[in-house]
Amino acid sequence: MDPASLVNERVDVVLIHYANASERLLCVPYKMKFRNQEVIFTVFGMRHPTSKGKRMVHVFEMSDGVNDYRLEYDAERLTWVLVSVMEGHYGG
Amino acid sequence: MDDINKEEPMVMHIDLNSAFATTEQQAHPSLRGKPMGVTNRLSRECCVIAASYEAKALGIKVGTRLSEARAICPDFVMLETDAPKYHVVYQKLVAIMKSYSPNIKMKSIDEGIIDFHGMEPVLNGRTLTDIGYEIKQRVKDEIGDWMRINIGIGTNRFLAKQAAGWHKPDGLDVIDHRNMKAYYKEMKLTDLNGIADRNEARLNSYNIFSPMQFLAAKEYNLKKQVFRSINGTYWYRRLRGWEVDEYDTKLGMVGRQWVVKDPTHTSEYLLPCLAFLCETAGVKLRFRNVEARGICVWATLQNGELFRLKRMYKTTFFTNQEVYRRAMELFNQRPSGAVVTTIGVYCYGLESSKASQLSMFEDIAKVGDITKAMDEINEFYGKMTLHMATTLEGKKIIKQKIPFGGTEYFELLLKST
Numbered sequence: 001m002d003p004a005s006l007v008n009e010r011v012d013v014v015l016i017h018y019a020n021a022s023e024r025l026l027c028v029p030y031k032m033k034f035r036n037q038e039v040i041f042t043v044f045g046m047r048h049p050t051s052k053g054k055r056m057v058h059v060f061e062m063s064d065g066v067n068d069y070r071l072e073y074d075a076e077r078l079t080w081v082l083v084s085v086m087e088g089h090y091g092g
Numbered sequence: 093m094d095d096i097n098k099e100e101p102m103v104m105h106i107d108l109n110s111a112f113a114t115t116e117q118q119a120h121p122s123l124r125g126k127p128m129g130v131t132n133r134l135s136r137e138c139c140v141i142a143a144s145y146e147a148k149a150l151g152i153k154v155g156t157r158l159s160e161a162r163a164i165c166p167d168f169v170m171l172e173t174d175a176p177k178y179h180v181v182y183q184k185l186v187a188i189m190k191s192y193s194p195n196i197k198m199k200s201i202d203e204g205i206i207d208f209h210g211m212e213p214v215l216n217g218r219t220l221t222d223i224g225y226e227i228k229q230r231v232k233d234e235i236g237d238w239m240r241i242n243i244g245i246g247t248n249r250f251l252a253k254q255a256a257g258w259h260k261p262d263g264l265d266v267i268d269h270r271n272m273k274a275y276y277k278e279m280k281l282t283d284l285n286g287i288a289d290r291n292e293a294r295l296n297s298y299n300i301f302s303p304m305q306f307l308a309a310k311e312y313n314l315k316k317q318v319f320r321s322i323n324g325t326y327w328y329r330r331l332r333g334w335e336v337d338e339y340d341t342k343l344g345m346v347g348r349q350w351v352v353k354d355p356t357h358t359s360e361y362l363l364p365c366l367a368f369l370c371e372t373a374g375v376k377l378r379f380r381n382v383e384a385r386g387i388c389v390w391a392t393l394q395n396g397e398l399f400r401l402k403r404m405y406k407t408t409f410f411t412n413q414e415v416y417r418r419a420m421e422l423f424n425q426r427p428s429g430a431v432v433t434t435i436g437v438y439c440y441g442l443e444s445s446k447a448s449q450l451s452m453f454e455d456i457a458k459v460g461d462i463t464k465a466m467d468e469i470n471e472f473y474g475k476m477t478l479h480m481a482t483t484l485e486g487k488k489i490i491k492q493k494i495p496f497g498g499t500e501y502f503e504l505l506l507k508s509t
Contacts, residue, residue, distance in 0.1 A: 001134050003169050016329040022233055046119040046236055048180040059176070062117035068120040077489030 002033065004070070004084040013080040029060050029071060034082055038066050054092070063088075097247045097333035098269045104220055105244040105252035106227065108185060109261050111202030112142035114180050116171050118236035120301040127152060129161065132215065145261050184235045188227060203256075203447060207338075209325065220245045224264045236243055247333035252508055253285050269333065276303035276331075286327075292320060307331050343380060347388075347438025348372045353489055355433045362432055363420065363483075368420050368486030369437050371479055374412035377439060378467060383408035383446065384439030389422040394431035395425040401425060408443055411463045412480060415439060 012033040018026055026049070031040045045061035045068065060071040068086040073079070095320045112130040116385035129140035129286065140147070140156045147153075147168065152161045161168045182201050193214075208220060215223070220431065224243040231239050235392040244255025245266040254275070255265040267275050279291045284303060287427045298318050300306050306327075315324030326336045348369045356362065366389075377384060388402035401422040419437045428433070469478050476487055 001136070001171075003171065007406045024234055024236070043121040045121055046115075046177065046180070048177050050176040051474075053477070054472050061177075062123040066122065086120055086122060 004068075004086040006084050007034075007082045009082055010085075011071070011080050011082045013073075031079070032069075032071070032082065039069070041069075059083075072082055094149050095329075095334075096272065097271045099247055099333075101220060101245045101251070101266055101268045102211075103246055103249055103252040103335075104206045104208065104224065105256040106185070106189065106204055106206065107242045107244070107247070107253075107256045108181070108202040108231075109180070109240065109242050110144055110148070112173060112178060113144040113147070114239055115220070115236075116326070118238040119146060119174075119177060123171075124238055126169065127161075127165045127167070128253075129156075129169065130171050130173055131158070132173055134170060134172050137348035140170070141173070180205060181235055181239070182474035185231070187229050188234060192223060192227075194368045197225050203304055205252065207419045221266060228262070228264065248330065248335040249337045250285065251333050254279075254283075257283075257285075265267055267333075272303065272333065273307070273363065276307055276443075278291045279303045281306065286330075295337065303331075339486055343382065345388075345438045345440040346376045346380060346382070346442065347374055347386070347436065348376070349434060349436030350490055351434050352432055355431050358429045359424075363423075364421060364436055364482055364484065365489055366423055366437065366486070367416050367480055367482040368490050369435060369477065371412040371476070371483055372437055373437055374415045375467070375470075375475070377410050377442075378445070378463070380442075381445045382442040383410040384415075384442075385409075385441030385443065386439065387418045387422065388436075388438050388440065389419045389437045391423070391426060391432045392434040393427070394433050397427075399430070402440075402448065404441055408446070409439075411459055412444065416482070431460070 013069040014030045014032070016028050016030050018028070018057070022023055027047070029041055031038055041043065041062040042065045043063040045063060047058060047060050050057050050059050056075050058073045058075060060073065062069045062071060066088040068088065070085075072081045072083050094161040103228065109230050115129060116128065116130055123144075123147060127144060127150055129143045129147055131138040131141055138158050140152060140158075140161060143152050143154060143156070144423060147161070148189065152164055161170070170185055178201060182198075183319070186196070186198065187206070189204055189206050193206050193208055193211045195209070195211075196204055197207075208215065222355050224245060227243065228241055231241050238263040242256045242260055242262065242272040243264045244252045244258065246252035247257050251267045251272070254305075255267040258264070258265040258267075258275070271474055281287050281295060281301070282289070283305060287295070295301075295306060296317060298309075298313070298492055300309055300318070309318070309328070311325055314328050315322065319327065329336050346385055350365065352362070352365070354361070365368075384407075385408050386402060386404040388400065390398065390400040392398055403418065403422060405418070409418065415437070466478050470476065476483075479487065
């Protein structure tokens with residue numbers, strides 16, 4: 001029923017930290033490697049912090065132009081987790 | 093039809109329309125431009141609590157069930173609410189608003205008011221319309237390019253809110269003495285905020301069928317005949333652009349209600365759920381820094397009856413255990429065998445917390461210290477890390493919802509997510 005499929009797997013992420021950007025876009029995931037496939041992000045949806053107790057986790061909502069990905073960066077443990085994927089549809 | 097406020101409009105109403113749905117579309121680019129909605133708990137019969145503009149265009153609105161929405165549009169997508177996401181949008185919106193005036197008031201998670209009275213030197217000759225367009229652009233830059241807001245500008249809160257709803261979505265309108273009558277001519281009575289079916293019927297019974305007739309009504313008639321209270325005077329002034337809605341509401345009660353997931357009569361199922369609700373009410377009491385003297389427990393029963401008991405105590409209480417003990421005493425008096433469909437508990441008779449005062453009685457001081465320690469642990473490790481044993485089963489069943497209306501408990505909710 002939930003359109004997002006849960007993944008909850010650690011992934012490799014390449015990140016860009018911009019020196020001069022608005023606060024919203026200071027830190028943007030560029031691509032990730034998930035199950036040996038490289039996904040390049042083309043649309044930045046949103047970043048929002050979420051606290052797990054006192055631990056801060058940054059959630060990045062990204063898209064490769066078709067699918068949406070929810071990535072969590074644990075600022076304390078320095079880990080990236082792909083939480084879920086929402087499948088989009090190819091045009092045409 | 094005189095007495096119209098002719099000052100320059102200085103009140104701005106900002107409304108992030110379809111806030112939750114638009115935020116989800118911002119976060120999920122694949123959903124942009126598509127009919128989608130948000131609900132608190134995904135299930136076959138859940139209903140929409142916020143629909144995207146695209147869904148609204150198809151007739152899917154707040155309250156539409158998922159099955160109905162899918163019948164209208166088979167590709168309709170429903171997502172569960174995600175409080176931290178909305179909190180970020182809320183925080184950023186508040187930050188943008190505060191950068192223009194310290195006098196802002198959030199009416200709910202997705203709408204607020206900026207009062208520019210006294211800010212004329214800071215405006216530096218700029219009109220509120222200019223500032224409105226700037227705020228729209230800042231919302232797109234700082235929150236997200238898919239976010240759209242409605243802005244209304246008026247001489248009072250009422251007209252500003254009306255203006256914000258004039259041209260949705262993404263509108264910006266001003267209502268003042270120059271176009272007030274033209275605006276009222278376009279509207280129906282029920283288009284006015286605060287006029288729903290009952291007030292409409294009340295106005296109709298005095299031959300008032302349109303906002304223009306409402307505007308033309310005499311203050312005396314509104315006060316003495318139509319509303320038979322001071323509300324008549326308020327409406328007379330409100331319609332003319334005078335401010336009557338700037339007041340702070342007093343905290344009267346604190347509580348929580350819950351629609352029983354699997355309606356039943358068994359105490360084994362209901363009491364842990366009641367305990368959970370009492371824990372939430374207790375945390376809210378301490379969050380608002382108050383203690384209660386009264387408690388009320390109510391339940392709607394499957395046979396259509398309402399069970400409701402309340403009791404006032406001589407001494408105040410504020411711990412979760414005390415809230416539960418008192419609530420359980422009342423709840424256990426419900427009709428035996430009656431299937432409960434909704435449970436509610438609220439504390440009233442609120443007084444300022446005495447936690448900072450030294451107590452003469454050691455045992456009372458101890459209870460306060462233990463409660464404080466428990467709250468600190470829960471704040472550190474997440475809400476409901478430490479709770480009453482009775483609550484254990486209730487915690488598995490009840491899910492925290494996004495609060496509509498006030499924003500008082502938003503910070504508290506985020507601790508629990």
